[in-house]
Amino acid sequence: MTATLEHPSAAATATRQLLNVRNLNVSFTAGRGRPGAPNTQRYHVVKDVSLSLAAGECLAIVGESGSGKSVTARTLVGLPGGTARVQADALELAGHQVAELGERQWRQLRGREIGFVLQDALVSLDPLRPVGREIEEALRLHGWGNRRSRAAKAVELLASVGVPNPEIRARQRPDELSGGLRQRALIASAIALDPKLVIADEPTTALDVTVQAQILQLLAGMKDRGTGIVLISHDLSVVATLADQVAVMQGGAIVEQGPARRVLQDPQHEYTQALLDAVPSAHTKGTPLSKDGRARITATSRRIRTERPAEAPPVLQAEGLTKSYKGPDGVQRTVVRDVSFELGVGETLGIVGESGSGKSTTARMALAMLEPDAGRVLLDGGAWTGISTAARRSRRRLVTVVYQDPLSSFDPRWNAERILLDAISRTDFPTEAERTARAAELAGQVGLQTEHLAKHPLQLSGGQRQRLAIARALAPEPEVIVLDEAVSALDVSVQAQVLDLLSDLQQELGLSYLFISHDLGVIHHMSDRVLVMKDGLAVEQGSADQIFNSPRQPYTRELLASLPQLPSGAAATEGGLA
Amino acid sequence: MGTVDTSPGTGQETKQETENDGGSSASARGTGPDARQRRGASRRADKLPASPGLRRAGGRLLTALGVVWAAATFTFLIQALLPGDRATLLLNQLTGQVQERTAEELAPINAQYGFDDPLIVQYLRFLGDLATGNLGESYQLHKPVASVIADQIGPTILLTVASLIVAWLISVVVIVGTAKRSRPVSALASGLEAVAAGLPQYWLGVILLVVFALNLGLFPVVGGTGFAGLVLPALTLGIPLAGFLGQVTRTEFEKAMDQPFALSARMRGMGDTGVRVRHVLRHSVLPGVTLSGWALGSLFSGAVIAESIFSRPGLGKILVTAVNSRDLPVVCGIVILVAAIYVVANLLVDLAYTLIDPRLKNS
Numbered sequence: 001m002t003a004t005l006e007h008p009s010a011a012a013t014a015t016r017q018l019l020n021v022r023n024l025n026v027s028f029t030a031g032r033g034r035p036g037a038p039n040t041q042r043y044h045v046v047k048d049v050s051l052s053l054a055a056g057e058c059l060a061i062v063g064e065s066g067s068g069k070s071v072t073a074r075t076l077v078g079l080p081g082g083t084a085r086v087q088a089d090a091l092e093l094a095g096h097q098v099a100e101l102g103e104r105q106w107r108q109l110r111g112r113e114i115g116f117v118l119q120d121a122l123v124s125l126d127p128l129r130p131v132g133r134e135i136e137e138a139l140r141l142h143g144w145g146n147r148r149s150r151a152a153k154a155v156e157l158l159a160s161v162g163v164p165n166p167e168i169r170a171r172q173r174p175d176e177l178s179g180g181l182r183q184r185a186l187i188a189s190a191i192a193l194d195p196k197l198v199i200a201d202e203p204t205t206a207l208d209v210t211v212q213a214q215i216l217q218l219l220a221g222m223k224d225r226g227t228g229i230v231l232i233s234h235d236l237s238v239v240a241t242l243a244d245q246v247a248v249m250q251g252g253a254i255v256e257q258g259p260a261r262r263v264l265q266d267p268q269h270e271y272t273q274a275l276l277d278a279v280p281s282a283h284t285k286g287t288p289l290s291k292d293g294r295a296r297i298t299a300t301s302r303r304i305r306t307e308r309p310a311e312a313p314p315v316l317q318a319e320g321l322t323k324s325y326k327g328p329d330g331v332q333r334t335v336v337r338d339v340s341f342e343l344g345v346g347e348t349l350g351i352v353g354e355s356g357s358g359k360s361t362t363a364r365m366a367l368a369m370l371e372p373d374a375g376r377v378l379l380d381g382g383a384w385t386g387i388s389t390a391a392r393r394s395r396r397r398l399v400t401v402v403y404q405d406p407l408s409s410f411d412p413r414w415n416a417e418r419i420l421l422d423a424i425s426r427t428d429f430p431t432e433a434e435r436t437a438r439a440a441e442l443a444g445q446v447g448l449q450t451e452h453l454a455k456h457p458l459q460l461s462g463g464q465r466q467r468l469a470i471a472r473a474l475a476p477e478p479e480v481i482v483l484d485e486a487v488s489a490l491d492v493s494v495q496a497q498v499l500d501l502l503s504d505l506q507q508e509l510g511l512s513y514l515f516i517s518h519d520l521g522v523i524h525h526m527s528d529r530v531l532v533m534k535d536g537l538a539v540e541q542g543s544a545d546q547i548f549n550s551p552r553q554p555y556t557r558e559l560l561a562s563l564p565q566l567p568s569g570a571a572a573t574e575g576g577l578a
Numbered sequence: 579m580g581t582v583d584t585s586p587g588t589g590q591e592t593k594q595e596t597e598n599d600g601g602s603s604a605s606a607r608g609t610g611p612d613a614r615q616r617r618g619a620s621r622r623a624d625k626l627p628a629s630p631g632l633r634r635a636g637g638r639l640l641t642a643l644g645v646v647w648a649a650a651t652f653t654f655l656i657q658a659l660l661p662g663d664r665a666t667l668l669l670n671q672l673t674g675q676v677q678e679r680t681a682e683e684l685a686p687i688n689a690q691y692g693f694d695d696p697l698i699v700q701y702l703r704f705l706g707d708l709a710t711g712n713l714g715e716s717y718q719l720h721k722p723v724a725s726v727i728a729d730q731i732g733p734t735i736l737l738t739v740a741s742l743i744v745a746w747l748i749s750v751v752v753i754v755g756t757a758k759r760s761r762p763v764s765a766l767a768s769g770l771e772a773v774a775a776g777l778p779q780y781w782l783g784v785i786l787l788v789v790f791a792l793n794l795g796l797f798p799v800v801g802g803t804g805f806a807g808l809v810l811p812a813l814t815l816g817i818p819l820a821g822f823l824g825q826v827t828r829t830e831f832e833k834a835m836d837q838p839f840a841l842s843a844r845m846r847g848m849g850d851t852g853v854r855v856r857h858v859l860r861h862s863v864l865p866g867v868t869l870s871g872w873a874l875g876s877l878f879s880g881a882v883i884a885e886s887i888f889s890r891p892g893l894g895k896i897l898v899t900a901v902n903s904r905d906l907p908v909v910c911g912i913v914i915l916v917a918a919i920y921v922v923a924n925l926l927v928d929l930a931y932t933l934i935d936p937r938l939k940n941s
Contacts, residue, residue: 108847116845118838118845120838126843128934137846
């Protein structure tokens with residue numbers, strides 16, 4: 001029961017090897033049976049994973065949800081969770097053999113030798129406590145200093161991760177800080193004792209692109225100072241900016257591993273290739289992203305989207321939209337100020353901006369779910385806002401919407417078919433048989449099988465749910481679909497399929513899309529024209545190519561510069577560090 | 579009509595004092611130079627622009643006063659409108675005989691208590707008396723109700739607070755120890771909580787008395803006011819409440835254990851117990867705190883059971899005697915007091931809310 005750890009072996013210190021994992025296997029018991037009971041089933045979620053990392057390097061583990069990358073990361077700090085059974089030929093961390101460690105010894109390693117950064121500091125830091133307390137706690141747990149020196153050190157650490165006014169920030173709770181500041185605070189709590197190894201599990205997911213760039217820079221700085229970083233991510237462009245080594249995981253196993261530049265520019269495994277192809281960007285414009293998409297429609301049959309006639313008649317026009325709200329402190333805030341745009345028939349207008357830029361409020365006014373304080377929206381040249389709900393009702397079906405998380409907009413007790421039937425007009429399809437046929441037709445249009453129609457929303461995968469939401473939006477035969485972060489919660493390969501589907505539907509049905517996203521790559525891939533928003537203002541508006549290739553406004557340039565780039569095959573730029 | 583004129587003024591005094599010192603019953607009378615000075619102080623404060631927080635606090639106090647006023651009005655109406663002549667009742671109690679009385683016999687009593695006045699006059703006088711802390715006189719004990727209550731309130735408050743503490747201690751220990759552990763452990767604990775919540779207090783009290791006082795002799799059979807005499811009554815009231823608290827806390831606790839901040843703390847090197855006590859517990863107590871506001875009032879009225887089983891002094895016994903002998907002023911006084919305690923308890927709950935979850939301050 002000794003609580004001390006043996007000293008790091010001399011050999012390991014010499015090679016500065018921080019991580020040596022050979023044939024790691026993790027399995028979980030599922031079901032309600034007791035462990036070892038005959039009816040229990042073991043799920044093998046990490047299979048023969050081998051990893052290594054030297055000081056001052058970054059190893060990225062890439063994969064989609066369910067690939068086992070997070071379980072792998074947690075196993076590295078001895079917290080795989082639940083009923084996990086861990087086996088490995090070698091499990092060496094920061095010079096310690098950790099395979100046989102007891103809980104007390106693990107606790108000495110965590111925080112001191114290994115720092116762990118989770119995503120979304122709003123919930124990864126205790127939401128009821130000031131962030132300074134969380135950092136002090138990391139110090140206290142390892143017996144560092146006294147109360148006063150810990151408080152001082154916490155402020156110092158906040159300053160070192162680039163938090164301005166650290167004395168004030170230390171006393172604020174995560175919900176009182178911006179997304180970037182609280183993520184920095186979370187990182188400060190993980191690196192408080194200067195661990196040799198930092199594991200970051202999706203550290204920039206849910207952050208705005210400019211903030212993401214700052215956090216990546218912070219991590220790069222730590223790497224330069226000799227910290228080893230294990231970066232877990234689903235985002236290949238984030239990985240490209242930071243990683244020296246990349247391991248691609250699929251179904252619990254590593255399918256490809258090697259130097260970052262080699263893996264990202266010359267992928268050997270077809271899964272890696274598919275992942276890279278699925279990333280929407282400037283280069284993918286007008287081409288399908290997913291394999292299925294390519295099989296169904298060849299690139300040549302696609303309309304060349306940049307050559308759209310500019311004089312397409314507008315279906316939706318917004319003129320000088322303004323909306324303000326009164327905050328809890330009684331101060332009036334203008335969230336959207338004088339925003340105007342036009343959406344042509346069969347066109348996609350991308351609205352891009354960071355959180356709080358007013359893009360979702362603009363979308364709600366375009367949907368006439370929210371009355372603007374000033375300005376108006378016209379639909380097919382007729383008034384769309386500023387009229388009574390009754391006057392709008394007959395045309396309500398012309399504008400529909402798909403949200404980021406459709407689950408909350410489905411009745412969980414209805415199956416997919418009933419959800420669709422509910423959205424089908426009883427005037428257009430008077431008989432039961434006609435409506436059922438229409439539901440089947442809609443399901444076919446979005447690539448759902450007959451078997452999916454009998455399922456409930458919770459039994460569908462994220463991609464299938466989003467397809468169902470799209471089918472429901474199509475049901476009333478709209479002219480315009482507002483897509484509010486509609487693909488933001490999806491894995492990259494699923495996102496690719498849904499984006500392909502949206503492109504196909506637009507072409508078949510002549511739909512107009514108001515496409516709202518924080519993801520510049522997605523916006524560039526999908527949009528004919530782009531509206532850039534910041535702090536409620538329309539900063540810049542123009543064709544997608546103009547906005548992305550020759551932005552006029554400083555803010556647009558800043559936004560584009562923050563975007564992590566994949567090294568593109570031939571045009572190999574500076575790989576590694578950006 | 580003199581009392582009518584003074585009542586708004588005194589009412590305001592009481593309100594301001596509650597604002598100043600949390601409405602302790604000792605200073606609620608609101609007389610003397612001290613009170614006048616304070617009134618002046620808060621009048622000056624009125625001229626300052628009120629912050630939203632202050633306005634909210636003021637609103638809450640007004641609501642609280644409204645609740646007490648409603649309870650008082652209700653008890654007044656019961657006294658005045660219930661069948662049976664109050665003068666007859668009083669006279670019968672005085673003489674110890676139950677019989678019809680003649681008008682001549684009743685006249686002096688009606689005059690003394692003002693039972694002949696119009697109802698509205700009686701009501702306003704009642705409110706005026708209430709505002710000055712005068713709850714009337716007991717028909718049976720011939721003492722002011724306020725002093726009857728004041729004599730006996732101490733042991734009851736002690737018992738109530740002790741029961742609440744016992745309930746919290748039990749439920750927190752059980753939750754921290756068993757929530758989100760292996761299935762059999764948490765299922766067993768959760769089952770025990772359900773059973774505890776369903777235990778009738780009088781049955782539990784008798785069992786505790788028989789086992790721990792009579793058979794084992796660990797505690798006195800007739801509870802005095804000392805600590806040893808407090809244990810069994812507090813357990814009698816506290817164990818069922820612990821069951822309720824445990825049930826509302828457990829779900830929240832298990833939810834909080836799954837939150838990323840709990841994992842974050844583990845990854846800093848904190849142990850499982852540390853995470854439970856230092857992080858998760860605080861996230862799970864809000865529903866229990868809400869319940870405690872209700873429980874404090876309910877324990878106060880439930881104290882009668884524990885007091886009679888363990889022969890403790892306290893308001894419970896007074897209430898039982900008063901109900902049996904139809905001593906209406908005492909019953910009404912206790913009802914108003916319990917209403918006031920509910921109100922104070924809920925103000926404390928609101929205060930505790932923002933201490934536990936500071937985010938609520940802004941919403």
